[in-house]
Amino acid sequence: MTDTGTRPEAVNGDHDVIVIGGGVTGLTAAHQILGRAPDASLAVLESSERVGGIVGSRHERGFTVDTGPHGFVVYGPGGVGDLAGELGLGGELVLATGEAEKLLLLRHDEELLTLPTTPREFLRSPLLSARGKLRVALEPFVAKDLSEEPVYEFTARRFGWELARTLAVPAVLGVTGGDSRRLSIDAKFPYVRYLEERYGSILLGALRVQLRGTQTGRFYVPRLPKFGEFGMRLHTFRGHGMQRLIDALEKELAGRVRLGCRATGIERTAATGAGASGRRWRVALENGAELTADHVVLALPAYTAAGLLAPHLPDAAAALDAIPHPDVRVIALAYRRADVAREPTGIGFLTIPTERTRILASIHTSAIFPEQAPEDMVLIRTLAGGTQDPAFSSLPRDEAVRNVHGDLVRIFGIRGEPVFAFDHLWRRAIPEYPVGHRRRVDRVLAAVAELGGLHLAGNAYHGVGVNDCVRDARRVAADVTSALPG
Numbered sequence: 001m002t003d004t005g006t007r008p009e010a011v012n013g014d015h016d017v018i019v020i021g022g023g024v025t026g027l028t029a030a031h032q033i034l035g036r037a038p039d040a041s042l043a044v045l046e047s048s049e050r051v052g053g054i055v056g057s058r059h060e061r062g063f064t065v066d067t068g069p070h071g072f073v074v075y076g077p078g079g080v081g082d083l084a085g086e087l088g089l090g091g092e093l094v095l096a097t098g099e100a101e102k103l104l105l106l107r108h109d110e111e112l113l114t115l116p117t118t119p120r121e122f123l124r125s126p127l128l129s130a131r132g133k134l135r136v137a138l139e140p141f142v143a144k145d146l147s148e149e150p151v152y153e154f155t156a157r158r159f160g161w162e163l164a165r166t167l168a169v170p171a172v173l174g175v176t177g178g179d180s181r182r183l184s185i186d187a188k189f190p191y192v193r194y195l196e197e198r199y200g201s202i203l204l205g206a207l208r209v210q211l212r213g214t215q216t217g218r219f220y221v222p223r224l225p226k227f228g229e230f231g232m233r234l235h236t237f238r239g240h241g242m243q244r245l246i247d248a249l250e251k252e253l254a255g256r257v258r259l260g261c262r263a264t265g266i267e268r269t270a271a272t273g274a275g276a277s278g279r280r281w282r283v284a285l286e287n288g289a290e291l292t293a294d295h296v297v298l299a300l301p302a303y304t305a306a307g308l309l310a311p312h313l314p315d316a317a318a319a320l321d322a323i324p325h326p327d328v329r330v331i332a333l334a335y336r337r338a339d340v341a342r343e344p345t346g347i348g349f350l351t352i353p354t355e356r357t358r359i360l361a362s363i364h365t366s367a368i369f370p371e372q373a374p375e376d377m378v379l380i381r382t383l384a385g386g387t388q389d390p391a392f393s394s395l396p397r398d399e400a401v402r403n404v405h406g407d408l409v410r411i412f413g414i415r416g417e418p419v420f421a422f423d424h425l426w427r428r429a430i431p432e433y434p435v436g437h438r439r440r441v442d443r444v445l446a447a448v449a450e451l452g453g454l455h456l457a458g459n460a461y462h463g464v465g466v467n468d469c470v471r472d473a474r475r476v477a478a479d480v481t482s483a484l485p486g
């Protein structure tokens with residue numbers, strides 16, 4: 001990692017822009033603002049001793065373990081693919097192997113089922129009963145209903161309860177650690193909802209888009225994205241994992257990133273000094289220092305942004321604070337290939353929850369990114385905890401690792417002990433977008449815009465993926481630079 005941070009003592013002063021939060025959103029916003037306004041005086045304040053926030057990678061004994069996101073999928077213009085190009089990282093992108101096109105489902109604690117991707121595979125798959133399959137086939141005849149629903153109810157209404165139980169529950173748990181009965185289909189999977197709105201049927205809409213393509217104001221979908229296509233396949237960065245993106249952004253921002261700088265308050269203040277006009281923001285730091293700026297970007301988790309917003313907009317702050325953020329735990333275990341009876345294939349598995357299995361989802365890192373593990377080793381990254389199993393976050397490390405190891409032994413017929421174990425607990429890391437989320441976010445952003453000079457960006461607003469965060473950072477960078485004096 002490049003060391004470009006400076007100590008907080010050195011940063012008293014006035015700026016055009018202060019970005020609070022040095023995760024991928026804050027770094028990208030800062031990079032984009034400087035791209036549009038190179039002369040702007042800008043500082044990024046990061047409370048911890050490293051930038052990157054949730055994004056980071058560990059390198060040990062020939063393994064690369066991403067501590068947060070293990071890769072990214074590109075959709076829509078202005079996402080990570082474009083950013084990587086702008087940072088000169090285009091040549092370092094690594095595409096996941098074809099294994100990434102296969103997703104598995106863990107049933108009955110040990111049976112791995114490959115999820116079907118074609119109608120023929122679906123008909124032959126033991127995924128659903130004959131009755132469940134018939135109900136799915138009737139989806140085009142289900143009446144359109146555009147009232148906002150949780151993912152579980154939406155899936156059940158359109159495809160039947162069996163598919164909702166078998167797929168919606170594990171998918172939401174495995175991807176966000178959240179609850180499919182709470183998560184909004186409109187906020188989390190707006191494209192699926194769009195298909196119902198536009199075509200009256202998800203199946204027919206998907207088929208039509210696949211054949212003809214579509215482009216709307218809201219969605220950029222040249223054709224229905226397929227896993228195997230460049231954009232929709234999972235990517236990472238050669239030799240470094242996701243950390244590479246952070247290192248490149250940090251390098252671009254050399255001298256402007258302040259590590260160990262926690263913002264504790266923001267306050268409206270009158271501009272002072274020669275030629276000053278209008279009002280500015282004063283940012284208080286934990287160490288007692290203060291900074292001022294015309295524009296402040298809060299690129300923070302929603303609940304932290306809420307704390308800073310509360311004195312100015314208590315209702316908006318309460319709305320942000322109410323967004324659920326379940327804890328999730330990333331445990332990665334590596335085994336000698338010779339000790340693994342059933343080779344983990346595919347991108348990984350989702351789990352139908354039971355009392356026995358603690359893993360919510362797995363990523364088969366050595367299958368999709370072989371360069372991230374020595375050739376004679378198998379590396380499996382798992383996600384556990386979430387709303388389903390909140391007690392998992394309190395387990396001591398050894399016990400948490402033992403639980404996950406026990407699950408993997410059963411599923412893959414592993415004979416030996418792990419040769420490498422990584423454990424990281426993410427407290428309140430992935431926001432869950434409940435029903436009503438989009439309306440609440442629109443209201444919060446409108447109220448914040450009224451204050452003037454204050455901006456919100458991050459994973460709580462328009463999508464949680466790294467690609468979404470990068471796009472949100474660009475949105476806010478455009479807002480800031482359009483308001484800076486020309």
Ligand SMILES: Cc1cc2nc3c(=O)[nH]c(=O)nc-3n(C[C@H](O)[C@H](O)[C@H](O)COP(=O)(O)OP(=O)(O)OC[C@H]3O[C@@H](n4cnc5c(N)ncnc54)[C@H](O)[C@@H]3O)c2cc1C
Binds near residue numbers: 053068069
């Ligand atoms: C386990 C896990 C797996 C994931 N997997 C994927 C994946 O495979 N693909 C994908 O696309 N997405 C994935 N995501 C989602 C994605 O990684 C995140 O949504 C994204 O990284 C969030 O970035 P951010 O910059 O908005 O927030 P953060 O990364 O949370 O950054 C916020 C920063 O603000 C700092 N900060 C906090 N308070 C203050 C303060 N008061 N003053 C100054 N600084 C402060 C924090 O230290 C932090 O660095 C995953 C998330 C998790 C948790």
